[in-house]
Amino acid sequence: MDATDWPRLYRHGRDLFTESLDPGHRTYGEDLRSEGGRELRRWDPFRSKLAGYLLKRPVRPPPGPLRSVLYLGGAHGTTASHLSDLLPDAEIFVVEKSPIVFAPLLALARRRRNLLPILADAQLPERYLADVGEVDFLYQDVAQRDQAGIFAENAEAALRTGGTGLLMLKVRSVTQARPAGRVAAEARSKLTARGLTVESETDLRPFSREHVALAIRN
Numbered sequence: 001m002d003a004t005d006w007p008r009l010y011r012h013g014r015d016l017f018t019e020s021l022d023p024g025h026r027t028y029g030e031d032l033r034s035e036g037g038r039e040l041r042r043w044d045p046f047r048s049k050l051a052g053y054l055l056k057r058p059v060r061p062p063p064g065p066l067r068s069v070l071y072l073g074g075a076h077g078t079t080a081s082h083l084s085d086l087l088p089d090a091e092i093f094v095v096e097k098s099p100i101v102f103a104p105l106l107a108l109a110r111r112r113r114n115l116l117p118i119l120a121d122a123q124l125p126e127r128y129l130a131d132v133g134e135v136d137f138l139y140q141d142v143a144q145r146d147q148a149g150i151f152a153e154n155a156e157a158a159l160r161t162g163g164t165g166l167l168m169l170k171v172r173s174v175t176q177a178r179p180a181g182r183v184a185a186e187a188r189s190k191l192t193a194r195g196l197t198v199e200s201e202t203d204l205r206p207f208s209r210e211h212v213a214l215a216i217r218n
């Protein structure tokens with residue numbers, strides 16, 4: 001197991017592992033390993049776009065202090081659980097609009113002190129802004145129309161100046177004939193027009209065939 005530049009994140013061959021904040025428990029059936037008195041959880045890049053992103057680039061934590069994170073589209077908490085492992089001292093606000101997946105997310109958050117779930121629509125940040133305050137990092141994976149607009153709205157509402165974010169942008173879909181390049185270009189120009197800087201674009205294939213990751217700075 002090799003250490004990476006991100007404390008609590010390890011690499012073993014082509015696999016990533018996070019040091020568990022909740023030893024003995026699995027969130028989504030992931031492999032657990034004990035090593036050097038720690039429990040490590042395998043982070044599946046086919047289940048989590050953030051793991052896929054980290055495997056396609058040099059593994060580095062986002063720059064600057066990471067005291068607070070706003071995560072839009074938490075679903076059952078697969079990726080959120082690994083972020084929770086990686087940022088033990090941060091507050092990670094996880095917004096999810098589906099009551100069906102909110103129940104398991106809430107159960108996960110009861111076991112992890114740094115996860116703060118919010119049942120809300122990410123298109124209406126004014127509903128949760130007072131609880132969240134200003135954040136250092138904005139992560140979005142909501143797979144719905146106007147993904148760039150939702151990101152920009154939340155960045156304006158909550159991302160500190162100089163803060164960074166990742167938008168997992170759905171660019172391909174079996175029901176949509178628009179070319180992926182055009183979807184990404186439109187999203188980039190919308191983000192730029194709202195005063196955000198798009199620092200990189202990463203194709204997530206083979207881990208996700210439908211998404212690119214846009215790294216953004218406010």
Ligand SMILES: C[S@@+](CC[C@H](N)C(=O)[O-])C[C@H]1O[C@@H](n2cnc3c(N)ncnc32)[C@H](O)[C@@H]1O
Nearest residue numbers: 073074075078079096097098121122123141142
């Ligand atoms: C692809 S899943 C997220 C997977 C998750 N990020 C992970 O990696 O573990 C997308 C989630 O976004 C949620 N979602 C879609 N539109 C939303 C919105 N407007 N506000 C909040 N959540 C939304 C869906 O209910 C769904 O759970």
